[in-house]
Amino acid sequence: MTFSSDFSMRAYMTISIVILFGVNMPAQSVPAALFTDPPADVAHPARLTVLRIPSHGVLLNGMIYQPSGAGPHPTLVICHGLPGNEKNLDVAQAVRRAGWNAVTFNYRGSWGSPGDFRLSQNLEDGEAVLAYLRDSENAKRLGIDAAHIAMAGHSMGGWVVAHTASHDHHLAGAILISAADVGKQGEWPYDRLEAMLDDCTWPLAGVTAEGLADQMRALGSKFRFENMAAGLLDTPLLAVTADDGFAADTNTLVNAIHAEGGHQVVAIHFATDHNYSDHRIALETTILNWLETRGGS
Numbered sequence: 175m176t177f178s179s180d181f182s183m184r185a186y187m188t189i190s191i192v193i194l195f196g197v198n199m200p201a202q203s204v205p206a207a208l209f210t211d212p213p214a215d216v217a218h219p220a221r222l223t224v225l226r227i228p229s230h231g232v233l234l235n236g237m238i239y240q241p242s243g244a245g246p247h248p249t250l251v252i253c254h255g256l257p258g259n260e261k262n263l264d265v266a267q268a269v270r271r272a273g274w275n276a277v278t279f280n281y282r283g284s285w286g287s288p289g290d291f292r293l294s295q296n297l298e299d300g301e302a303v304l305a306y307l308r309d310s311e312n313a314k315r316l317g318i319d320a321a322h323i324a325m326a327g328h329s330m331g332g333w334v335v336a337h338t339a340s341h342d343h344h345l346a347g348a349i350l351i352s353a354a355d356v357g358k359q360g361e362w363p364y365d366r367l368e369a370m371l372d373d374c375t376w377p378l379a380g381v382t383a384e385g386l387a388d389q390m391r392a393l394g395s396k397f398r399f400e401n402m403a404a405g406l407l408d409t410p411l412l413a414v415t416a417d418d419g420f421a422a423d424t425n426t427l428v429n430a431i432h433a434e435g436g437h438q439v440v441a442i443h444f445a446t447d448h449n450y451s452d453h454r455i456a457l458e459t460t461i462l463n464w465l466e467t468r469g470g471s
Contacts, residue, residue: 290380
């Protein structure tokens with residue numbers, strides 16, 4: 175197949191980004207992994223494996239997108255938001271083409287995973303996924319380089335990642351995509367909370383919009399972003415924001431890390447919606463180029 179000169183020009187066009195704090199990233203070209211399949215490896219082909227991840231007495235539904243090659247490979251865990259309609263599976267596929275494993279999963283009580291949905295449990299589930307991937311038998315079977323695992327989270331998933339990375343200092347890095355400060359949202363007026371949550375409960379088990387609002391209000395201030403900053407000072411962090419009303423939450427965290435002397439933060443803003451509907455290539459490019467700086471096998 176021959177690519178037209180117009181396609182080539184667009185494929186390598188640079189993306190305009192805004193760097194707020196920390197490490198500067200140069201103007202980015204679209205990585206080849208976004209438009210080129212890797213060479214086939216008959217002995218070690220790319221594949222998709224179903225995971226059943228133990229977490230507090232149940233098995234979470236999960237998938238691992240595995241690249242070709244013998245491995246072991248660095249791994250990105252992708253945490254979805256609330257309720258998780260956008261699961262960033264295009265990111266998972268791009269990450270795999272770039273030579274990383276990509277792991278997706280559903281929290282307890284969401285999208286078919288057993289149990290009732292509870293926000294505090296999502297934090298436990300994120301930790302359970304990491305424990306599963308770091309287990310030596312699982313890592314060997316799945317081709318995981320346990321020393322190079324990073325996490326990415328969208329919206330509420332960004333809150334899960336920020337909280338997890340603030341005390342798990344073995345991560346290779348953390349990516350926040352329009353992260354929502356769930357701890358701060360619990361302080362919103364009740365009617366505003368319920369209105370936001372009204373369309374979020376249908377794929378979730380054992381919870382209503384009113385119940386979710388109660389959960390947010392019960393979390394308390396220790397789950398706010400700024401209270402995670404001290405634990406993130408030495409964690410390489412990519413913070414991506416959009417014109418969706420959530421940027422201030424991420425900026426609060428970035429400011430707090432910066433104020434305490436953290437200098438491993440790359441913050442990028444795109445003029446798009448919460449799902450990056452017209453900036454998917456830009457989002458994937460940013461993530462792949464940042465992951466390249468995180469090394470791995």
